[in-house]
Structures are given as structure tokens and as C-alpha cells.
Amino acid sequence: MTLEGRTVVVTGAAGGFGSAICQVFAEAGAHVMVSDIDTERAREVARALPSATAVTTDVTDPDAVRELVESTMDATGRLDVLVNNAGLPHLSRKLIDLPVDVVDAQLTMNVRSVFLGCKYAVPAMLGSAGGGVIVNVASIAGRRPRPGLVIYNATKAAVINLTRGLAGELAPDIRVNAVNPVVSETGFIKNSLGVDTLPDKARAHVVAGIPMGRPALPQDVANAVLYLASEPASFLTGVCLDVDGGRSIA
Template identity: 35%
Template sequence: MQAKVAVVTGGADGFGATITDRFHQESYQVIIIDINKEKGEQKASGSPNIHFLFGDVTQQDTWEQALALARDRFGRLDIVVNNAGITGAQSPVHTKDMGEYERTFNVNVRPIFCSARSIVPFMMEQGKGVFYRFNKWMVGAIQASNDISTGCTRPRPGFAFYNASKAAVSIATKTMALEYAPTIRFNCIAPAVGNTSMLQASIGSGADSQERLQRIEDLLPMKRVAQPMDIANAVWYLATDQSSFVTGTTLEVDGGRGI
């Protein structure tokens, strides 16, 4: 049986690296796109079934290269996981500059547009696909699957346009689910803050880092942060035929934060 193929953006680190591992565990060919060349090459060196593409997901050329790699080497592309994204420092809108605003929408929203432009026509011709996107909830320091955040469903002060970028992804995902059903499914995952290098950078490594972590955990009804495998398992569910009747939804994997 021919192996399925997944593209995971930001697949060299954090949630993306564990999502890559989850698909690899299920015998997928995984193409990771990342701007961190060192970590990307290191991730790909661990298996002949993980393939690293150095590129910027805000650029259309990067997506054309990813599609060409999948099509020419494997003859198919089944899953797109738009995991890459950024947050910013917590502060009210009037203190933000135009550069931060533009970066936020460029990195968090533009790749959804670029990936769909390149890959949707191929999936339509292929007859099946999934897009997924994360909408992340971050501490303030797919079929197609798109990563958003609980900031989209339960916004926090100080992150107005980060939250807005995630809401934009959510409504775009729902709209594309209508536009391309029944051939392609589009869904989002909204994680809570996760145990990744981004969290570690936020809480620091000083004597009070555990206290900072505890304050974050206390915000979550489940009293712990998301582990990368919590998110990877949710992505896997949305990517497989186990969720064949699920499209246009946001799955909150947030320990109850969004309630």
C-alpha cells in the first residue's frame, strides 16, 4: 500500500516536531517546512521518511516547492498541517507598532491563503485531502488542518491582533470547508499553552520559573499545560478517516480553558 504524505509547517520544533513524529509513527512520508535550517536538517536526519524543506511559509514559492516535492517524489499529498505561527509581547493596542501588527497577520494568516492556492487544486484533482490549522493560546511573554488558539475563542487582553489573526484563520477555515466539501476537509485545533521551548523561553530558567509555570497551570481547569503529544493525537484524529464526517470545526485541546 502506498504511504500517505503529510506536510507540517514549523515541523522542526515544538508541537510541529511531535506532530511530525506522530505521522511518522503511522508510516507517513512527512515533509516539514521550517525557517530553522539547523533544527530542520537534524529532524530529517533521523529517518528517510522525514524530508526537510527550508523555506518561509509566507511565500508562495515555498508552497509550490512543497507541492512539487510531494507530487514528484510520492505522487500524492494527503494532509497539510499549518502549525507555524507567532505571538508577541503582552501589551495594549496603542503601544503596538505597525511592524508587529503586520508580522502577526503575515505569519499567522497569509500561509493559510498561500497553502490553499498551491495545494487545493492538486487535492481536488487527486480527489481527497485534509487541511488543518492550529490556533494557539500562548502565554504572553487538516485534510487540511489549521492551528489556531483559544485566543480566538476566549481572547486575553494585551493580544488584540494576535487574537484577531487567529479568528481570521478560524472563519477562513470554516469558509473553505464549505467551498471544497466533500472533497477536502478543513479543520482547526485550538490548543492551550503547551510544554514547548516557547513556554520555557517565556517562563525563563530562574528561581521563580516554577512559580510562573504554576500560575499558568492554575488558569487551566485540568491544572497542567498541554503536552505536545496531546496536540499531535488531536491532529492525527482530524487527519484520518476516524473524523471523516468532521469539517469546518475547531477542536479545543485546552484542558478546559475555553469554557
């Protein structure tokens, strides 16, 4: 699945999924625009890749996202793949206990950021290479919601619906797909449960609902993203691929 000569933008690139996604695209020969609000961590990720540029981006800010696309075009003259990976859960609690500002932040971070990425990337894709691929990182929670993360679940369901709707709108010039990961022991755990790693009892409870018997690894998600962006998947658009170890069927 070679992407020699292609340019890939990955948002939220400093996190667990993001850095793994950057790595697989770099190994496939792409130049990777490593985009994150954490400047130093983005630079660390970029330095470890054979061909990469670190870009500081607040994905909730229209001007910042537009500048990300502009800097990509300035650096390489093309934008072939956009991976809208940036996103965050909220602390697990009942919906009635969620502050309104937390809900607003979830919608802004998880839905508005995907809209902004697509809004500014699409014209560049059409203008520079005559097409391209967008891969959004949603969540199996958008299809199989759990209690305690109701608003997070709803934002990821919105990303799934946005993906499918936009795929129809942009075909055949640009393909739009998504991946739906199951829980992974990355920053997601810290942000949703307030702990660095899952306690044994909680981990056993989570894994019990996953037929493959483990949480997702960043590499699992990165491999799926690379496939959806690659030539072997050239007939796939509007696909929201469950990278969930079978949780959606359990």
C-alpha cells in the same frame, strides 16, 4: 489510525508542536514533508523519522510555498494532508504599544501563511488523490482571548473563521479542520514572554485557568491533529477542536 502510503506536509515542523506532529504521522505510516525555515533543524527532525523529507520553506513567501507543494509532488506524487502549523505570537504588551510592523508581521505569519498553504495545496490534493485533509493550528486564544496578546488572538480567530469557511467551500472533496491549543511550554513562551520557561508564579496563574491543571504538551496537540486527519474522523469538517484542558469552559 494508519496513514500508510499517504504524504503529509507539516509547516513549522522544527518547533515543539511541529516536530511532535511529524512524529505521530510518521508512526502512522505516512511520508512526512518536514517544512521549516530552519533548514538544519528540519533536517534533524526528518533524520529521526522512518520516511521523511526536509524542505526549507518561508511560509510567508508565495513562491516558497508553491515550491513546497511542487517538491512534495515530485517526491511522492501525491499530497494527502497539509498541517498549517507555522505561526508565532508577539511579545505580550498592550495593543496601543504594539509597533505597526509587529502587527503586519503577525498577520503575515499567522494568517497569510495559512492562506498560502491552502491556496497551493488544494489543487495538488484534488489532482493527485481526489481529495485530502487540511488541519490548521489555531489557538484557544482565538476563542478566549487574553489581554496583552490582542493581535495574536485576532490572527488565530481569523484562522478559525478561515477553517470553517473553507470547509464549506471544499466539501465534500477536502476536509478542513483546526485545533485550538492552550498555552504550551514551547517556543511560544520565549516569543510571547521573552523567557525560556514560565516562572513558577506565572505558571501557577496560567494553570489556574485550566481545569486539567497543566499546560498543553506537544503530544496532546499532535494526537488531535492526527485524529482530525485520519479515517475515523472522515465525517468531520469545519471542526475547530479545543485542545485546552477545559480552559474554554473555565
